[in-house]
Amino acid sequence: MKKALREHLSASCTEQELKRWFDPLDIRMSGGGDEVQVAFPHSYFAQWFAGKMQDRFEAELFRFQGHPCDIRYLAPAARRGQMAANASQPGDNGSGLAHNAMQPRKLAFPFDAQYSFESFLTNSKNFFPLETARQVARSDNAQFNPFVICGKSGSGKSHLLKAIANEVAKTHPLDSILVTTGEGLRSLLSPEQNQLSAREHLCRHRFLLVDDIHWLAGDERLQQELLVIFNIFQDARKQMVFTCQERIGVWEDMLPALRSRLEGGLVVGLKQPDMEVRVALIQDRVRAKKLPLSKEQVLTLAQRFQNFRALGGILIKLLAFRELVRRDISARDFEQILSNTEERDQPKITVDVVIDTVCQHYQVSKKDVLGEDRRQNIALARQVAMYLCRQMLGLSYPALGRSFGGKDHSTVIYSVKKIHEMQEDTREMKQLLKDLKLRCRQPA
Structure with a gap:
């Protein structure tokens, strides 16, 4: 088992790294493969491993296993006595594993295996x-x-x-x-x-x-x-x-x-990922998905896409192209995919964009929405626009009032609360708000 796991790790670790932290481990598996036991050479190594390598090891072990399992770390002080007890344990079948007092850790990643401390790239x-x-x-x-x-x-x-x-x-x-x-x-x-x-x-x-x-x-x-x-x-x-x-x-x-x-x-x-971190993220995803990108292409992606979500989206798009078209991504393909994506990356949503979208739906003028006209259709359009600005832009009530022609913040609070209640009471309003949000996010 240890040899096969080492071969798996060699795809992301250098030989020197494996000799330093992996080879000293004593790794054994239960007969059914439901538990992995890891023993350390000495207590200092155990402390170093817990602080530096444990997250990475467990994430890679989960990928290697391909299914949930338990992992039990054996304290160095208990190792000699435990191994002796294992040798005489009935039903052990020579695996060297037996129950001990240490609490096993469950290796399952129930909230999606891509989210781990090891995979959170930072500086x-x-x-x-x-x-x-x-x-x-x-x-x-x-x-x-x-x-x-x-x-x-x-x-x-x-x-x-x-x-x-x-x-x-x-x-x-x-x-x-x-x-x-x-x-x-x-x-x-x-x-x-x-x-x-x-x-x-x-x-x-x-x-x-x-x-x-x-x-x-x-x-x-x-x-x-x-x-x-x-x-x-x-x-x-x-x-x-x-x-x-x-x-x-x-x-x-x-x-x-x-x-x-x-x-x-x-x-x-949390600060936005800088160039160094973005490059590291792309390299990590490219290596994991075996996506053949040159150094120049990696740098181009890191320069054009500024956050994790945008980077994840473009990498999925490149991977989908390779899988669906079933050919390597040429320089021309790469530039074409980026040119079609770049304009849509993080579209700028502003108060004006939201108001224009709502006005177009209700067929009213922007001047009326920003003014004092209280006719029913104009008042409703104004309230919907205020609600969407609140939801999509996170503006404070005073800021929203200023953006809507100097309205009092109490008026904004009433409008937002009214539309919130309407979308909870009627399916039509809830669907309309979803549609308007999508239209606000679409490039002009």
Whole structure:
């Protein structure tokens, strides 16, 4: 088993690296392949391995196995006695494996194997958020609670959140972990649900991880409910992890009590991936998917696409071309794919784009929407445009008021709340808002 695993690792590790960290390991597998046992040569090596190589080893072992399994690390101090016990263990079949007192780690990656700490490429700029996320995932006492990750779209917030969930799942039952989004939390706690039952369902979990919590901004009812859940989790020392697009301090419409609790935890900021990290990401994906790109093409992608999400999209497109057309990607093919993609990468959505799109749908003028006209169709168009600007751009209520001809922020709050209630009550409005969002994102 060790020889085959070494051959697998040789695709991503140099011979020198394998001699340094892999060869000293004593690796054995149970008869059914459901458990892998790893023993270290000495305690210093075990400590170094846990801090430097464990994430990488477990991610590669999962890829090698191709199915979930348990991994049990054998402490060096117990190794001699354990191996002796294994030799006399009934039914061992010569595998050298037996049950011991160490708790096995589950190697399953239930929240998608692509999201791990090992695969989160970064440099010194984001080193602190990455290392802190590791500590949060491996701590049993919720030392950093809540843990809040801030960063712009495509900076890797969702990756870190799911990496934490995958790491936690190695040592805790899957049903103790709830991973959702701001929108998912809104659905779980919607007025149509039994509030007490929904709250009890959430609080049965030991870990609560919510991606894009900024979607709760402006919804006072939902924030009040989250505040209750927050207090329950914190009093029980159960871990909470949140991500959001901006620093918590810039949210003008967050309940002061909720803001205080979020800021009272550990808040870290992710910076957008720089050129070095983008190149590393492309090289890693290209190697894993065996996509033949030259150094010049790798650099071109890293220069033209600025965040993880955009890079992931273009790499999928290149891979799909090779798989579907069934030929290598020529220089001409490469440039054509990029030229067709570049204009659509991260289209710029502005208040004007949203207003123009809504005006076109309702067949009203932009001047009327920005003015004081209160006719029903114009008022509805204005309210829909305000709601979409709030949802898609995350603007504060005062900023929205200024963008709509100097409207009072109370008018904006009323408009956003009204459309929010309408889309929850009627399927037609919900579908219309989805259609308008898609049209806003389409290149002109």
